[in-house]
Amino acid sequence: MKFARRDLRGNLKGFRIFLACLVLGVAAIAGVGTLSNSITAGLRANGQVILGGDIDIRLTHRPASAEERQWIGDQGNVAEVQTLRAMVRDLNSDNRTLSELKAVDRAYPLFGTLKLSPESGSEAPADLLASKNGRYGALVEASLSERLGLPIGGQIRVGELDVEVRGIIISEPDKASQGMALGPRTIISSEALGKTGLVQPGSLIRYHYRIALHPGLTVPDFYENAKVAFPDAGWRIRDASNGAPGIKRFVDRVALFLTLVGLTALVVGGVGVGNAVRAYLDGKIETIATLKCLGASSSFIFRVHYLQVLFLAIAGSLAGLVIGVGGSVIAAQFLASTLPVPPKIVISAGPLLLAAAYGLLTATLFTIWPLARARETPAAALFRDVVSTHKRPRPIYLAALGLCFLTLVALAVLTSQEIWFAFIFIVSIIGIFAVLILVGHGVQQVARKLPRSKIPPLRLAVANLHRPGAATNSVVLSMGLGLTLFVTVALIEGNLTRQVQEQLPERAPAFFFIDIQSTQLDDFIKTAEAVPLVSEVNHVPNMRGRIVQVAGVPAEQVTVAPEARWALRGDRGITYSATPPAGATVVAGNWWPEDYSGPPLVSMDREIAEGMGLALGDKLTVNVMGREIEAEIANLREIDWTTMAINFVLVFDPHSLQGAPHSHLATARADGEAENNLFRAITDKFANISVIRMKEALQTVSRILEQLSSAVSAISSITLITGVLVLAGAFAAGHRKRVYDAVILKVLGATRKDIFATFLIEYALLGLVTSVIAAATGWFAAYMVITEILEAKWISLPVTIIATILVSVFITLLFGLLGSWRALGEKVAPALRSD
Template identity: 45%
Template sequence: MLNTRDFRLALRFAVREMRGGLSGFLIFIACIAIGVGAIGGVNSVAQAITVGVASQGQSLLGGDIRFELNQREATEEERTFLAQAGDVAASASLRSMVRLADESDQTLVELKAVDDLYPLYGTFTSEPTLAQEDLFGLRDGRYGAAAPDLLFQRLGLEVGDTIRLGLSEFEMRAKIGIEPDFLSDGVGFAPRLMISLDGMRNAGLVQPGSLIEHAYKVRLPAGSTEADIAQIRDQASQQFPEAGWSFRSRLNAAPSLSSNIERFSQFLTLVGLTALVVGGVGVANAVRSYLDSKRPVIATFKSLGASGRFVFVLYLIQILIIAVIGVLIGLLLAVAMPFLAAAGLKNILPIASGGGVYPGALFLGAMFGLLVTLVFALLPLGRARDVPATALFRELGFEQRGWPRAVYLVAAALVAVVLAALAILLSFDRSVASIFVVAIVGSFLVLRAVGALVQWLARHAPRVRSTALRLAIGNIHRPGALTPSVVLSLGLGLTLLVTLALIDGNLRREIGGNLTDRAPNFFFVDIQSTEVEDFASLVAQQSPDGKLVRVPMLRGRITALNGVRVQEANIPPEGAWVLRGDRGITYARNTPEGTTLTEGAWWPEDYAGEPLVSFSAEEGREIGLKLGDTITVNVLGRDVTARISSFRDVQWESLGINFVMIFSPNTFAGAPHAWLATLMDSSATDAEEAQLLNQVTRTFPAVTSVRVKEALDIVNKLVEQLGSAIRGAASVALLASILVLAGALAAGNRARTHDAVVLKTLGATRRTLIAAFSLEYLLIGLSTAIFALLAGGVAAWFVVGEIMQFPWRFLPDVAVSTIIMALVLTVGIGLIGTWRVLGQKAAPVLRTL
């Protein structure tokens, strides 16, 4: 290391040299600013939403505490316990069918029934504004209802019109404006319809086994602390150990939203880090080009006795100062993002009022920016340290072969390891982050190999007669060629876009086409046991060629594994979803049709021993279960423990009736339950499906009918919107690639100017040189596009085919658009930079040779 005196001298020289401006580092600064801005901004917005959820937790939750029960209401003792804690507002949620008064049309709705205390926190608004009693109360023999404008449009309704729900008629009295606890209820695939609890009971929707979620929201006395909430939760668990209710507090008002925001922010953080890493190539190019321009200065320093270490520290200081400028610009962008998000999304997401500044998120972006700068700047700086003064005076460029000293290699490797470790440790899902880090390292190695392969092929290509093509091939493999930088920078961005485009295209193709053909036409939910035979007869009349499959249906929550409460068990993240919330469960005497056992055996038909369960093999493996283990499930407020007798393969993508758990029939003997059914009729037309839906809804108004095609259309639109948003976010990495590409071409302009002048002096025309440079860029761009197609195709196949278990197909339109994009970028940007080179006068350039 330098002593204090030499370091001050290096700092003084570094600042003095920078008085000439930053013209050679504009792309360097832009790359760092984009990456830092993306990382810092995304995490700032995520924290703003988290703060918003926390600050509005009472309104989002509808109370300070929320208890939820499935398929049953709270008992008198449980209601008394809750009432002792504070004011209690009860509500119920379920899916149901709404029909027009003349029953000519119907649609699925997400029904929410509330009591007179709703809402405990926040403000519910409607158009027109009505008091609670006027909005939902009984008037002229009909209860009132409110819905968003979407339901009015879907059924062609106006305020004041009458609808039929269950066994009753309701008057549509208002359109919903703001529903304060909407996000905590979870987002459904159907429009909301709000009525009163009395109206729901009057409609005959509450039946034994109906899939109704009952929520009890408690408003605690003013000044209640988190310790008070924890005490109430503990008391509820102790006094009612088998209640089976789930619990949320104002600190965890919308767990699904918070989890999704964390996942999406992690994805965007990784995209931003990708942009930074791609920009790191631009950093290396800029440092190398800058040191090339400082060749006489470095030679002078060394001739006057400056050590290589002094030269290294001097230019490292300059690079870090420039990096700090890029980081500061990126931080300004990051600071602005929460304010922009608060203005644009205030009616959709609970973002902290006014946006806010989040130092942790900004520090994360700045740290990543500086670490990437060091990783990519250390090696070219290390090379400059060891070049002797005579070589610097003698050489035209600053292109050296070989590696710098081991100390610089080790330093760069250590910084890279720290960067990778932070990316993993600070991620929401470390397994995903680990895969990302491995993929980035692998991509760098592969792309370097691809660049070397392209140069090797050019070097060994047969001699061609075309002068322009011969010059182009020579430029690809000559010393100091642009090939490695172009392939590396453009390859990463294009590969990411190809991967995302192929995943999105395959998902939309599968959901919009193939899955529709394989899936049932209808799902029917909440068929009462007393009506199941009549229901089957009606469906057989309306769809004689259809296949109706029906199974008993209950809801249960896994509360313990092998006697250990799930809250205390160490569950891998990939299997945690099975234990989160309630699961649909069923029982079966015989092995269901199409079931494939992977391990164990089915129980006998007349089995009457201890409760047994067949578990989904993949989910069981993810949780860590094995044959003979026990699981405890709370159903209807009673804990039931069953032993695993078999594992079976479940094809979730079929959209048929699938369950994680199938129990032996004696497990739930006498328990009230409803039935679930599917109808498959590949020959049914849209008109026939509409007629069947109308008949079922009119005859069995409490049965919920889900037309699969409509549900898949909604999912397809959501996937399309999400895909567009993700591709838009990923374009940040492509933008960095374009900047790096422009920087690489600019860095090579000095050598290219000499080449062009010499060739023009020897008789080459401008037309020949343009053709040569165009062909060079065309060949490099085509090679990069081919790699992006191969690598992106493999990555997309793995995600779609292996992880999502969907059929995979290569999409030619994606291939063509990628090739066109690569060629337009490389040839277009290359020619823009080359045009100025070709206009250089020969004499001034020749005098410098």
């Protein structure tokens, strides 16, 4: 401790890159963890507000029966809410748009406040929605008001009912629990909804019963009572502990990915740690040799220098924790306006301890090797040799390296909520790391075997790539890993954005039409096909059902693969068909005959079935409008979702569902002016049919992708910045060697121009090799994600690849030449005397 403390006095200059790398990595992990916990805490603290009650019971297609409603009312205070999609038309301008319609009773909201603009007046929402002078009121979101040019007092038509706009919604307390919106919100009263003509058999309406439980009745008690009272009701129950499950899942997964990216940045920084330690030891060669000659043991040398590294690692980790927490607080302020409730700043020990553990383990992992090699070097060799003849570390140190590595991997995997994803990510990073190490050694081997060039600068540059102490491995590792991750993210984001903005619109229908009643279907088809330039009018029966049992096991008890879990969350769209649907191929089993009339059969998406562990002949139980249907899996389909054709995970035989009340879903293609003509023709004639314009839906998805990719690109940039820092450290570590080379070359007659050209070629070659390998590795990783995991079509983005190569070469040249500039200016005589 005494020697370590003394030796560190005024000797920190070489550790600036060391500290910067640790601070960046630890700050990223601590910041992401703290922000994620804060968002989750905010959601949890406001769970009742977000959900709209202590309990939310949801039924699809049908309201609760009189008996069910009586039982629900006995559990506490109840607010009834109905949600659906409907067209809203401005009676003044005749403009119309799709809206997320919500019908509420006078008890709404049980928790929270529906905030309206000051112009809406001071009346309670229930009074604003009530019938006055023979007309009901409506509250509309500001975006709907702007889109249709609706002032307060304006008249709109919802279904077959004309209502008056009496307020502009600023914020809706339970909006986050409703999922992704395809249109702005309109709120009317439940009484008004009954007069719109939108409530018809099979209409896609969700009936919510929000309950503020009576004192003394707990949430677990409620669940138990519900199972006993109505075991086969088919309703979906959620409680306030997870009021916005979609947002929480999104936050958890993004936090997981960003934490792993932060860990990657830390590992990249570990290369800088190793470089800094090696450079530090190079400058301490005489001191180490002297201590050994004076009787210091090899283990004493190791302990002294490891303590120094540990002091600095603790300091860097603490600084990273402070910066990470501060950054998360600032980020929380920016995110407050985009989240349903503001994050509740929570500084938990868990994320901070994890980030600090990552920092200390990374520092130790990359420090043991250079320290152990210096420990094994005899004093005489240290005096004689400024270059490198160090031995391989002893087995005990190799074992320590392995232990640190396994602990780091175990922490990353076992502390993750998505263990499989974390494992794949870590394995991928290890694979890329191994490839880059091999590339670094390969570059040195190739440079060693190349024929000697007759051009002196080129010959010297190639020799510098493989000489003892060359920075080749450090440069390839530091820039390669950061660039690979950056290229991977950029290509995935670019592919997804191009798919949504360019590829999908080319194949997608112009519109989706929902809630077409069976009695309207023929008239709808005739109306659509009568519009010039409208084609491919397709339609299918459409209803909702919830999977309640998988092969006889309750759905909540089934172990399901991550990619199939979504199919068990809530209700899913289902249909029936006598023939295989377009855009899907039967890959196992056979389709039923068109006149089939036996026990229920179902066709499933192959990937979902495999994720649930199902095979042909297994049974699946689906609750449809309160009735449980147990069907045998007759065949499996491979579905190409990118065709945008109408397709369902579950398709039943017609005999099983044809008698159930249902509506129809339709699509149609139209281009140019035909789109507007079709839109008006359908909305003029059918007040109850909702029209989803695909361009607007895809734009919504595109905006979400852009926001997500911006966040991911920002955190991925930390890896690239760390790589640049490590690159600078690698060149700084080789400064003494550069000075020595420049002096010797000057003595032998080389000019500054010759030396500059040599360094220029060397760094250009390093940057080119590194960028090409990183671009190729990143391209392969992105290709596998897009084609194998997302099963989408790959789009080549050569501009991204070329830009990566150019940027990498430029950065390597810039830092290499900046690091060598001082070496070019060194005087020969002083340098020779000092050596």
